[in-house]
Amino acid sequence: MLYNAYELQRTMLSGAAAWASIGSEVLSNPALPVGYFGFGPVMASALDVFAHAASPRGKPTFDIEEVAVDGRTYAVTESIVLHRPFGNLLRFEHEGLAEDAPNLLIVAPMSGHFATLLRGTVARMVESSRVYITDWADAKMVPIEAGVFDLDDYIDYVIGFLEHIGPGTHVLAVCQPSVPAIAATAVxxxxxxxxxxxxxxxxGGPVDTREAPTSVNDLAMQQPLSWFENNVIATVPLTYPGAGRKVYPGFLQLAGFMSMNLGSHLRSHWAMFKHLVAGDGDSADASKAFYDEYRSVCDLTADFYLQTIEHVFQRHSLPxxxxxxxxxxxxxxxxxxxxxxxxxxxxxxxxxxxxTRAALHLATHLPESRKKYHLAQDVGHYGIFNGSKWRNRIAPVLEEWIAAHSKARVKAA
Incomplete structure (x- = not known):
């Protein structure tokens, strides 16, 4: 019933959003005087914000068309190099890359958002690397005949992708996949x-969540595993290819993230409204672009979600x-x-x-010269892999690490 109730609400909001969008366009029409005087601009802006917030969203595209390197601009090509039921392997490259440019596999989170959340990560790293990324599928779109997908399968997918790319590949795991990525490396x-x-x-990965627990960790610990199974797992309705599959719906994950920082999100939408009233469309568009991505969510298979809750957040099985x-x-x-x-x-x-630093201590037989820790000052979770601080301060650290150990691996061979 949970999923059906959500679909009913989504259908109703979709219709309301369409009418709000039409109303906003009418009130903003330069040919109509109401768009310049009285409450016209205020009403148009309010309807625009509502329409944007309530509109349904599908899977975004990466839309990385070009990259600038050393003052030159190169066209970026995106291609699917390996197709699997629960996720494709994508590749991004450009003609300016050297023949010996490193191969970098970015393992995207399977946590309710699409891999396009890492658009900024890919765009920055493709400057110097041939970038591959795991493009995880929306579980509700995968037919039940494709079978299950759990933590074991996630690890197998990472191993399979690395074997497809070949020896010497570098891996970047962003947030949640830090656990299966280091597990795959160990295997x-x-x-x-x-x-x-x-x-x-x-x-920003939860390798050992006993270290400095956050509200996300506390939530996972407050309830037994059976509570999650009984309260947040739903069945995909008949309107989707994955009908009958048990999933953790993306809309629940989004609701959880929104509630964590509700005040911040409300302020962002209020600022968007004020920008529109003032005619500052560029600032409003920047906020819209962020929320277009943030509110584009996908479902996780129940097996993967419940095993992650159990082993990563409750039992701390890896550490x-x-x-x-x-x-x-x-x-x-x-x-x-x-x-x-x-x-x-x-x-x-x-x-x-x-x-995340806990991983360095757990790799007991790895020489210290092959371990490094970097604390990004004044950076939040999303700032680690997106934004100016990622591009200018964090990415160079990663590039230097890759360059140093690419040479070391070649010499060792």
Whole structure:
């Protein structure tokens, strides 16, 4: 009933948003005097903000058309290089890249948003690297005949993608995938897989949530696993290809994130309204662009979501040495030559300081020369991988790490 109730509400809001958009356009028409006097601009702006907030959203596109490198502009090409039921492997590159440019696999979060949330991450790193990214599917769009997708499958997908790209690949895991990415690295290292990552960078990841717990961690700990299974898992309705699949709906994740910083979101929409009234369309468009991405959400399979809650947030299986993949215990001590970089944001309110750094301590057999920790000052969770601080302060750290250990891996071979 939860999903059906949401779909009914979404349909109603969609109609209201369409009428609001029409009303805003009419009141803003330069041919009509009402658009210049009295409450005309105020009403038009209010309707515009409502229409934007209530409009339904689909999957965004990356839309990275070009990149500037050393004063020259190059066209960026995007292609699907590997198709899998629960996620494709995308590649971004441009003609200005050197033949020996590093291959970088960005493992995007499967946490309710599409991989396009990392558009800024891809756009910055494609300047110097051939970038691959995991484009996870919306679970409600995957037919139930495709089978299940859980943490084991996530790890298998990462390993499969690395094997497809080939040896010497660098990996960047943003937030939630830090756990399965380092698990995949450990599995590949224990099997002496030649395609194990040359470097693994984890940014704002919940490797050990016992370190500096945040409100997100507290919420996961306050209820037993059965509560999540009974209260936030829904069945995909018949209107979607994945009808009958058990999922954690993206709209619930969005509601949770919005409620965490409700005051901030309300202020943002109030500022958007004031910009529109004042005729500052550029500032309003910037806010709209952010929320277009932020409110574009997708569903997670119930198996993956519940296992993540259980093993990452409740049982702390990885740091305790109790994490199992396909029946085999994962030993982070097996990582002996993949260079690890942990990056955290000083003001991260989702993954607290120390949660990602814990990975460096858990890789007990990795030389200290292959470990690095970077604390980004005055940076929140999303600022780690998007925005000016990411582009100018954090990305260079990552590029230097990749360059240093690309040479080291070549010499070792």
């Amino acid at each position: 590949m290292s224990s099997n002496d897989n030649p395609c194990r990552p040359a470097t693994l960078t984890m940014m 305790k040495g109790e994490f199992v993949h396909r029946g085999q215990r994962i030993d982070l001590g097996a990582i002996k030559d993949t260079a690890l970089l942990a990056i955290e944001g000083e003001k991260d309110d989702i993954s607290g300081i120390g949660q």
